[in-house]
Amino acid sequence: MSTEVAQNTLSSLLEAVQPPNGGRNIHDPATGELVARAPEHGTEELDAAVAAARAAQAAWAARSHGERSEFLNRAADAIEASAEALAELLSREQGKPLNGPNARFEVGACASWLRATAALDLQPEVLVDDATSHAELHYRPLGVIGAIGPWNWPMMISVWQLAPSLRMGNTVVMKPSEYTPLSVLALAAVINTELPDGVLTVVSGGREVGERLAAHPGIDKVMFTGSTATGKAIIRSSADTVKRLTLELGGNDAGIVLEDADPRAIAEDLFWGAFINTGQTCAALKRLYVPESIYDEVCDALVEVARLMPMGNGLDENNVLGPLQNKAQFDIVARLVDEARAAGARVLIGGNPVDDQPGYFYPTTLVADIANDNSLVVEEQFGPALPIIRYSTLDDAIAMANGLDVGLGASVWSSDPAQARQVAARIQAGSVWINKHGAIDPRVPFGGTKQSGYGLEFGVDGLKALGAPQVIS
Template sequence: MGNTVVVKPSGNTPLSVLTLVKVLNEELPEGILAVVSCGREVGARLTDHPAIGKIMFTGSTAAGPAIIKSSADTAKRLTLELDGNDAGIVLPDADPKAIAEDIFWGAFLNTGQTCAALKRLYVHDDVYDAVCEELTAVARAMPMGNGLDENNVLGPLQNKAQYDVVANLVEAAKASGARVLLGGNPDPEQPGYVYSTTLVADIDNDNPLVAKEQFGPALPIIRYTTIDEAVEKANALDVGLGASVWSSDHNAAREVALRVQSGPVWINGHGAVDPRIPFGGAKQSGYGLDFGVEGLKHLGVPQVINGQGLATKRRALHAIGVQCPPFLRPA
C-alpha cells in the first residue's frame, strides 16, 4: 500500500521480532521497515508523533483507550486488536468424539497464548459429559514440556507474570467448587513456566476463569440447557474478538453464529485466521481490520480526483436528455 513501517515489539518478545525484521530487510529496500525495541515511553511517542499517520496495535483492552487518547491530537487512523476471551458453543446435535481434537487445538494452540484462541466453552446438557470425556482424552495424550524437545507439542508460558495469572485463576476456580478434569497441579520440577494442560468443568459463568481472559492452557467448560441461554452467556462479556459454533447441522450452527456478538465466527473450528479473509473484533475487542482486501484498504487513505466542473456536468446531462438537479443549475 506504499507505506513505510516502524515496528515496536512487545517488551516480552523482542528477539523473535528483531530476527523476523532482519530476514524481511534482506529483501526490502533500505528504510522501508524499521524496528525499535523499547519500553512503553517510546511506544507512547510513536502514538503521538505527527509524522505517523496510522497505528496498528495488538494488546490489552486496558491499553487501547490510552492509545486512542494519545493519538487524538494528530487524528491518527487506528486498527486496534484488543482482549479476546473467545467463546465456543457446542450444540446438542454435535458429535463429541468428532469435534474434541479441533476444540483442543482451538483452545490450546501455542499453549493458549493466542488472541483468537478459544477461552471459554459452552456445552449443551445432552452432550456435556461426553464432550468433557472426549476432550480430556485428547488433552491427556498431548505431550507438554520443554519447547526445545521436539516430542512436545505444547510448551511453557512466555513469562512468570502470565504463569501467575493462569495459576491464580485456576486456584480460584478450584476454591469455588469447580471440577478439575485434568491438570490444575503444575509440576514444579518442569523447567521454565510450564503450566500443565487444564480442563475445568461445572463452573459458573461469572467465575473469574470464565470472565477474565486467562491467555494460557486452562479451559473452563460451562453447561447450558437452551440455545438462548448459551448465546446470552457468550455475549455477556464486553469483548468479542472471535467465537465458534460446533454442530453436525451447518444451518443450525449458522443461525446461532449470527446471534453471537463478535468478529469472525467459525463453525466446527476456532481461530483459523486466514490472511485472505478480513479479521477484526467487536465491542471492546477493538476496531479496524487486518488481512484481506478490506484490511489493505485500512492501510490507505481514499482520494477522489474529479476533473469535471459544473458547466461540463450540465452539458453532459443535457446531451442525454436528463434534467439538471437544482444544485447544478445556473444561479
C-alpha cells in the same frame, strides 16, 4: 539484484540483532537460560527511525503495486531460506515448540502471508459512471505506519502489520514486545535483505518508546495487537494528532456446542481451538458452552485428547505444548484456576503445576461444573486452562456467550451447518467459525467488536485500511 537468497544460522541471526555492548538479557521461558541480549532503544532512536521512514516513503510509494508485491515475494523467499534458524530463535525466546501449530508453523505462515498479501488485487472502484458524471474511489499511501506487536505470535503478527502496510506504499516503524524483541529484530533483518533502506525499521524498547510512537507527529497510523487496557492508552495518546488506528485487542472467545454435535468427532478441533500456542492466542477458544445432554461426553472426549498432547521444552521435537511466555502470565493462569477450584469447580485434568521444575510450565487444564460468573470464565486467562460451562437452553448459551464486553471471535459446533449458521448470526463477535475456531485466512477480513478493538486486517479490506481513500470525480 542476485536471485540467490542467503541462508542464516541461529548464530548469524543473533550476531545481526545483538548490540555490541550492553542491552537487556532475554531468557528462555522453558529453561531460564540466557538466549541473547536485545538492544535497549529509546525515544531518540525512535525519532531517527521515523525520520528515516519518512525520508524513504515517497520513493517507496512511487513504485507500483506490482513492484512492491515483488519485494514482498522476495522477502518471503528470504524467510524460507532462514526458516529453521528463525524457528529455533522463536522457540527459545517465546517458548513455543518447534512442532505442531507453533514455531515452524509461525515462520512458514510469515512467508505465506507475505505472498498472499502480494497477490491481493486492489483496483479503483467506479462509483458513478453515467452520461453526466464519473467518480472513482482510490486508496493512496498514508505515509509512515507505527506497528506495536505482542509477545504471543511475535513474528506472524508483525507480518500481519508490515505486509499490507508495505504493499500499500507506506513505510513501517515497528516496536516489538519487550518479552520477544529478538524474534522481531531477526525477522526484520531477514526481510530487510530484500527491501530498500528505511522502508522497515524495528525499535526495541520499553513502554516509553510505545507511548512516544502512539503520540509521534511523524506517524500517520498505529496498528496495535495486545490488551484492551493498552489499546485504550494508545487511543488517548493518538488523539492530538488524529491518527488512524487499527486495534486488535483482548478477546475472551466463546464456543457453543449444539446438541447434535458428535463429541468425539469435534474433540481434537476443540482442543486446538483452545490450546493452540498453549492458549496464548487472542482469538483462541476461552469459554466452552456445552448442552446438558452431551456435557459429560464432551468433557470426557476433551480429557482423552489432552492426555495425548506432550508439553515441555520447545526444542524437543516430541512436544507440541510449551511454557507460558512469562511469569506474569503464569501467575494469572494459576490464580484463575485456583479461584475456580476454590469456588467448587471440578478440575478434570491439570491444575497442579510442578513447583521445582524450571520454566513457566502450567499443565493443560480442563475445568468443568463452573459457574458462568466465575473469574476463569469472565477474565481472559490467555493460557492452557479451559472452562467448560453447562447450559440448559440454546438461548441461555447465546446470552452467556454475548454477556461480556469483548467480541473478537466465537465458534459454533454442530452436525447441522444450516442451524450452526443461524446460531452464528446471533453471536456478537467479529468472526464466527463453524466446527473450527481461530482459523484465520489472509484473504478474509478479521477484526473485533465491542472492546476487542476496531478496524479490519487481512484481505482487500485490510489493504484499504492502510490507505487514505480519495475520490476523483
